[in-house]
Amino acid sequence: MNEAEFLAEAEATLLALEDAIDECEGALDFESSSGILTIDCEDTDTQVIVSRQLAMQQIWVAAKSGGFHCQWDDGQWRCTTTGESLHELLNRVLTEQSDGPITL
Template identity: 55%
Template sequence: MTQADSQPAYNAAIEETLIAVEDALDNCDVDMDYERSDSVLTITLEDNGTQVILSRQSAVQELWVAARSGGYHLKFEMPGWKCTTTGEDLPTLLDRVLTEQQGSAVSLGL
């Protein structure tokens, strides 16, 4: 399968993922705000103003996460997104970076 052939599946996976993250943020006990602008989801921790940013990278078919601790590139591998450097799945990675930036436990329940 060529990259062009897999683009619709990639786009569907990204959209589904961003919606799931937004839903999880709506139900989280930690005071966080988020804003979505097309393919970028910016999460702001209200206690300290730090941000975690998720962005679609269509050219390489990845989901990138930018956090205070660094940048993470995730590829979609069944059953979900997996970080190319840490091996973490997206729920584990997001909970970790949000917990580090918040200074207390954050669990999105993804």
């Protein structure tokens, strides 16, 4: 994947996450700026940070449970340590940091 392709995929992913958060039933809010999506878990006053990392061509997730790196693999972002898709990973860490289940 070249730099332009990475930026396009990462931007599309972050925008899709914003839409999913808007539609989510959970107590979530977000702020987005310059390739960094800050997701606020309002019921527990915690955050999950999702950011694009151009040099590594990865999307990184920072949560209370740790840091995770997602690599583009066969048409989706996949966590390099857990094997979860980015959406599976976010559903898990957001549920862990919220008072109820979260499904994006």
